[in-house]
Amino acid sequence: MIAIDGPAASGKGTLARRLAAHYGFHHLDTGLTYRGVAHALRLAGQPLDREDVAAATALVLDLAALDRAILADHSIGEAASRVAVMPAVRRALVEAQRRFSARSPGAVLDGRDIGTVVCPDAPVKLFVTASPETRALRRTAEIRDAGTPALYDEILADIRARDARDMGRSDSPLRPAADAHLIDTTEMSIEAAFKAARAIADAALGSA
Numbered sequence: 414m415i416a417i418d419g420p421a422a423s424g425k426g427t428l429a430r431r432l433a434a435h436y437g438f439h440h441l442d443t444g445l446t447y448r449g450v451a452h453a454l455r456l457a458g459q460p461l462d463r464e465d466v467a468a469a470t471a472l473v474l475d476l477a478a479l480d481r482a483i484l485a486d487h488s489i490g491e492a493a494s495r496v497a498v499m500p501a502v503r504r505a506l507v508e509a510q511r512r513f514s515a516r517s518p519g520a521v522l523d524g525r526d527i528g529t530v531v532c533p534d535a536p537v538k539l540f541v542t543a544s545p546e547t548r549a550l551r552r553t554a555e556i557r558d559a560g561t562p563a564l565y566d567e568i569l570a571d572i573r574a575r576d577a578r579d580m581g582r583s584d585s586p587l588r589p590a591a592d593a594h595l596i597d598t599t600e601m602s603i604e605a606a607f608k609a610a611r612a613i614a615d616a617a618l619g620s621a
């Protein structure tokens with residue numbers, strides 16, 4: 414399997430989708446699982462800070478029903494990073510993510526703790542990053558392209574706050590695994606990043 418981690422809007426999902434299509438692997442954006450829990454809590458009128466309620470929601474989450482069109486909303490990402498600090502939520506979701514990672518013929522998972530916690534034995538580990546300013550520019554453009562107004566300064570502040578929460582939490586903080594390959598996409602096109610990732614994966618999977 415291929416494990417991809419990195420901060421918000423670094424391009425890890427774009428790479429994960431391209432790699433999964435290239436190798437014919439299944440793909441799971443694990444961020445959607447945390448978003449799914451946050452969204453379900455909001456829909457049920459529940460607070461985001463009740464660990465027992467959030468964990469019960471995580472335990473019954475249906476991975477097949479995660480709707481990117483709804484969950485991609487920027488504010489859900491912020492809410493997701495709040496429920497993601499809770500160990501009981503993480504335990505439930507990591508279990509489901511590990512089951513997904515065992516799918517045949519292979520799987521690509523992207524998130525924050527795939528190479529460190531979910532699949533520490535993954536043969537291919539990538540850590541995708543880019544400067545906060547570049548990530549904010551890309552996310553602002555993405556939101557505007559979808560027809561929603563977005564302010565660069567607000568998106569940049571959100572990205573910095575999310576980075577701090579994701580890197581600073583005590584359970585499974587965002588960090589590269591010791592054996593991860595770093596891909597900094599700040600000055601790299603999507604195509605160039607895909608080529609770099611494929612070269613690393615080909616070498617590790619033995620299909621170069």
Ligand SMILES: Nc1ncnc2c1ncn2[C@@H]1O[C@H](COP(=O)(O)OP(=O)(O)OP(=O)(O)O)[C@@H](O)[C@H]1O
Pocket residue numbers: 419420421422423424425426427428444490551552555598601602603604606
């Ligand atoms: N190398 C790149 N050059 C330019 N734009 C890119 C690059 N990689 C990704 N993008 C664009 O940046 C935006 C964010 O990318 P993507 O959704 O893949 O990030 P992500 O790390 O998966 O984000 P999140 O953690 O929020 O799910 C998208 O609009 C994508 O098309």
Ligand SMILES: Nc1ccn([C@@H]2O[C@H](COP(=O)(O)O)[C@@H](O)[C@H]2O)c(=O)n1
Pocket residue numbers: 421422443444445447448490493494495497523524525526527575579
């Ligand atoms: N493996 C993961 C994946 C995500 N998170 C948390 O969810 C938030 C939303 O993730 P996106 O990738 O969809 O932006 C993210 O900020 C993390 O807090 C996680 O903890 N572990």
